Amino acid sequence: MFAPFAAWLRREGVPFQEDAAIAPHLYFRIGGTVSLLVTPASAAQRRGVLARLAADRLPGLVIGGGSNIAFPDGRVRAVVVLAAGEEPVPPVLLPGGEAVDVDAGARNQPFLAWCAANGVAGLEFLSGIPGTLGGAAAVNAGAFGRSMADVLLGAEIVGEGGAVGRVDAGDFAFRYRDSRFKLGDGALLTLRLRRDPGAAEAIAAKVREHLEYRARRHPSYRLASAGCFFKNPPATAGKASAGRLIEECGLKGAVAGALAVAEEHANFLVNRGGGTFADLQRLEEEVRSAVAARCGVVLEREVIYVSLDGRKY
Ligand SMILES: Cc1cc2nc3c(=O)[nH]c(=O)nc-3n(C[C@H](O)[C@H](O)[C@H](O)COP(=O)(O)OP(=O)(O)OC[C@H]3O[C@@H](n4cnc5c(N)ncnc54)[C@H](O)[C@@H]3O)c2cc1C
Incomplete structure (x- = not known):
């Protein structure tokens, strides 16, 4: 079932493994193998892979940091695309400064360092939540009384059939630790997040405070x-x-x-x-x-x- 897709990946020069162990990519370290594990070398390559995967209508899913997911012990017959670990794409502050666009594969912690350096406040609740912004949006991750539903304005996605388009926050159908992307299809490419203005030192201090709280309370x-x-x-x-x-x-x-x-x-x-x-x-x-x-x-x-x-x- 996956041979034509694997051949396409080879032609495009996209790194992948067949019958790959999934556990090393998950925080839980639980799971057997997946038919194809695709590790795009760049965000641009990831975009192409996700569009093609959806167009081919193959069973597949995208994972970010792998910090909220467990795979079964046997062989999962699906394509898994890892949306993290490539060269990060710098976030972009939009003209007017009220929003920021960020790659869905960006990891939370480096993104928060960028936020502090660029006076982007309001996202500090993500401090210490492992994983990527895409994963956080999909599960509506949150802490300290805030969650992604409070800051997400919209996203660029790969939808059904591989079409790339924009959705707004309402299309996420956010609920407590849930959105339509958590268990549904559709891959997030970039996110548009609300920016509250803030001073670099205050943002960095809040991030530190949250990290210290977690270090005291969590395993x-x-x-x-x-x-x-x-x-x-x-x-x-x-x-x-x-x-x-x-x-x-x-x-x-x-x-x-x-x-x-x-x-x-x-x-x-x-x-x-x-x-x-x-x-x-x-x-x-x-x-x-x-x-x-x-x-x-x-x-x-x-x-x-x-x-x-x-x-x-
Ligand atoms: C020590 C620890 C502490 C944690 N603390 C918190 C906390 O305080 N609050 C909290 O909410 N969670 C917490 N979590 C859980 C987890 O870290 C978060 O839910 C995190 O946001 C998941 O992001 P991820 O990139 O790892 O997602 P993954 O686990 O990789 O994926 C989660 C879901 O998102 C989907 N997904 C990932 N990327 C994309 C994408 N680009 N497009 C579409 N769908 C995508 C996946 O298909 C899957 O459905 C914690 C986990 C650990 C291990």
Whole structure:
């Protein structure tokens, strides 16, 4: 199924691997292989690859930092395009200074350094969230009371059939830690973000403050995880955060194979080395059923899973 696409990649000089291990590209370090792992050498090359992939209607998905996603243990029959790790494209401050255009494959932390240097405030909440701006937009990542839905104005995307076009924020259908790009098709190429004016030192100080807060409260970034595993229950339910509920059930330190509920933060499931997708699913079910039985809340997964036929769920 993938041979013609692989031949096209070869002709275009796009780097890729067949039957490639996916785990080294994911924060969780969980997953088997994927049919084709494409690692474009530049943002321009990525754009061409994503357009072609959509035009060929092959099963495929794009991942950024791989910090919110887990793949199954077997062989995923799909094309995975890595949208990170190439030479970064400098962000562009739009005339008038009210917005900035940034490549969806840009990593959050270097982008924030650029924001500080260029007086772009309002995005500091991304400090310490691993991954790319595209991934953050797709999952509506957030912290410290703000999320991408508060700052995103629009995007350039590859849509159905490979057509490149612009969408505005309304087309994202943002919800808590969700947008239509999280589980749906469509690849983000560039994002347009709102800029609040700010002084370089104040922006840098806020970034540092957020990073320090995270260092105190979260498990080490050296542990393999995908951040908060479950969504917090809706505030309207009047319930505590997912982490608090899991902790109340005495589940800190619970294990399934090499997966464990982190001692430092009960909503982080960590892979202690060599963990499998089966381990992860067992621990997920154990936590979900314990919390449902004791607290009457059915926790919803925040982390994305991929099926063996390359669909996100
Ligand atoms: C230690 C740690 C701390 C974390 N803290 C937070 C936090 O505070 N708040 C928070 O919200 N999250 C947090 N996370 C989760 C995760 O880092 C964020 O959700 C992050 O924004 C995901 O970005 P990514 O590039 O890694 O996305 P990936 O995991 O690579 O992908 C996530 C989704 O985005 C899609 N996607 C990625 N790039 C594109 C693109 N260019 N076009 C279309 N779709 C795309 C993927 O297909 C997938 O559906 C944390 C994770 C870790 C490991």
